[in-house]
Amino acid sequence: MNNKHIKTVVGVAGLAAAMMISPLFAAGHEAAVAGKAPSTNVAWTAEQVRFVAQGDKTRGAQLSESLFCASCHGNAGVAPSSNWPSLAGQRAEYVFKMLKDYKDGKRKGSHAAEIMTAEGQLVTDQDMADLAQFYASFPLPSLPEGVTFDTAMGEQITYLVRRGDGKRLLAPCQSCHVSNGEGQATDTPALAGQTPEYFIKTMQDYKTGARSNDVYSRMRLIAKVLTDEEIVQLAHYYAGMTAK
Ligand code: HEC
Ligand code: HEC
Structure with a gap:
């Protein structure tokens, strides 16, 4: 009972604080505050x-x-x-x-x-x-032109894709994007064969919160805990996926 009460008080105080200082926050932080406009108008009925x-x-x-x-x-x-x-x-x-x-x-x-x-x-x-x-209607792209795929990509990245990282509460990429990177219903995108520079840029946009159209912040929360180096490695891992 007591605990619950304390949580409520902290919750309200926290919300008030967030509202008061919100103009000072970058857009990315703001997008994560509950009660903002929905991240998309598309509902998959x-x-x-x-x-x-x-x-x-x-x-x-x-x-x-x-x-x-x-x-x-x-x-x-x-x-x-x-x-x-x-x-x-x-x-x-x-x-x-x-x-x-x-x-x-x-x-x-x-x-x-x-x-x-x-x-x-x-x-x-x-x-x-x-x-x-x-x-x-087209097949997924093969390895983008001019991009070389490093097959010795490192166990760490493969592990991240297949198993995630419990310490950072990171779900495996393939649990949503599927093991061959083709995405799944309804709107989880394919990543296999994607151009790496675009991949890196959009992951950075999720990381800063500049891209905020992912429902429930699913990708923002993930990108935030990845290092820049991991993002680069992941981009190359997925770029080369259809070429394997
Ligand atoms: C909980 C499910 C989930 C997990 C886990 C997940 N993703 Fe995503 N991912 C999504 C969804 C859903 C979207 C589309 C969001 C939107 O509408 O913007 C997405 C979008 C993306 C995009 C943007 C694709 C594009 O074409 O712009 C990239 C890149 C991406 N994810 C990479 C990853 C990587 C790398 C991992 C693992 C570190 C990962 N995702 C883990 C669900 C997930
Ligand atoms: C001048 C070049 C240009 C033209 C013309 C253009 N696009 Fe794009 N498109 C881009 C760029 C660059 C992005 C990535 C933007 C970002 O980072 O948000 C993009 C993103 C997209 C995406 C999201 C891809 C993803 O993986 O998330 C879709 C879908 C798309 N465009 C479809 C279209 C369609 C359909 C048209 C024609 C009506 C079109 N584009 C015209 C350059 C262009």
């Missing part, structure tokens, strides 16, 4: 899942050309530059959610995200579903 599943990939292919998505993400979803993400073989629900998040101003963090926020204004929900099915 059965209807929403069906809507994305019924996207028309042929129309998506036309849109990718006419809206110049292909100029940055490649004709078949394999990005020509390591700074830009590949979309080939990406999960349709994830692509749909990202486009929606950019359009709604939920995925921010960089100049690159601003480009995509502008792109998002050009597309309707139907376009997003069509584009998502178009990209999902």
Whole structure:
């Protein structure tokens, strides 16, 4: 009883303190404070899942050309530059959610995200579903051009991916992203074959909280406890995954 009471008092005091000093906090800290706007407007109801599943990939292919998505993400979803993400073989629900998040101003963090926020204004929900099915229709990219995969990646990184790290409360990456890196339902993205520079940048954006469109802070909490060196190693590990 007493304990409970103390916790409540501390909780309220903590909340009040957070509210008072919040303008002094960086955006990243703020995003972690409970009661903020939701991290996304996308809710995976059965209807929403069906809507994305019924996207028309042929129309998506036309849109990718006419809206110049292909100029940055490649004709078949394999990005020509390591700074830009590949979309080939990406999960349709994830692509749909990202486009929606950019359009709604939920995925921010960089100049690159601003480009995509502008792109998002050009597309309707139907376009997003069509584009998502178009990209999902390709196989995952193989090792990005110009990137060499260090097969002696080190047991430590492999261990982190497969087993996590209990000391840091780190769940294994593969428990969500799956052992071959192809992601899973509903919106856990594929990582296999992703361009490493983009991977590193987006992990850093989660780490600082600049990217905050992950529901329940799932990736922000993980990125925060990884070292910069581990992030680089993980990027190369996943880049080389389809090449093994
Ligand atoms: C000028 C280059 C450019 C154009 C044109 C462009 N993109 Fe992007 N796209 C990017 C960059 C850079 C990012 C990463 C942004 C970030 O860090 O948030 C990105 C991110 C994305 C993502 C999220 C990828 C992920 O793995 O999370 C999707 C989905 C996407 N773009 C789809 C599209 C679609 C569809 C179009 C056309 C309507 C398009 N893009 C046009 C450069 C571009
Ligand atoms: C609890 C489940 C979970 C675990 C564990 C997890 N992830 Fe994620 N990850 C997600 C989800 C869900 C997203 C998409 C979040 C969003 O909507 O922005 C994501 C997104 C990502 C992205 C962004 C992909 C893109 O295309 O932009 C990267 C990179 C990533 N995770 C790497 C990792 C690594 C490396 C680990 C292990 C250290 C890991 N994740 C562990 C669920 C997880």
